[in-house]
Amino acid sequence: MPSDEVTVIQLCGKCDCEISTFTVKKDNLMLTSREQIWCPKCEEDMPEVRDIAGRVASIRNEVESLPLAEPAQRRQRPPEGPDTQ
Numbered sequence: 749m750p751s752d753e754v755t756v757i758q759l760c761g762k763c764d765c766e767i768s769t770f771t772v773k774k775d776n777l778m779l780t781s782r783e784q785i786w787c788p789k790c791e792e793d794m795p796e797v798r799d800i801a802g803r804v805a806s807i808r809n810e811v812e813s814l815p816l817a818e819p820a821q822r823r824q825r826p827p828e829g830p831d832t833q
């Protein structure tokens with residue numbers, strides 16, 4: 749893929765599942781969409797959400813590495829919390 753092109757993912761605005769992807773030149777990049785897209789999971793037309801493929805991956809990596817990178821953020825919680833691990 750040429751470096752001036754990005755992969756855009758089209759996601760369902762409701763369930764977040766990936767519906768399709770397409771590549772577009774960065775100059776023509778439009779992440780805001782008012783279009784509806786057919787979601788096979790919801791079996792309905794849903795508001796389309798667009799995101800950049802590489803960006804999603806880098807955000808995921810960031811989230812996954814967060815507990816290791818910032819151990820100071822992990823605080824002891826009272827044991828009565830429902831999410832106690």
Ligand SMILES: [Zn+2]
Pocket residue numbers: 760761762763764765787788789790791794
């Ligand atoms: Zn959906």
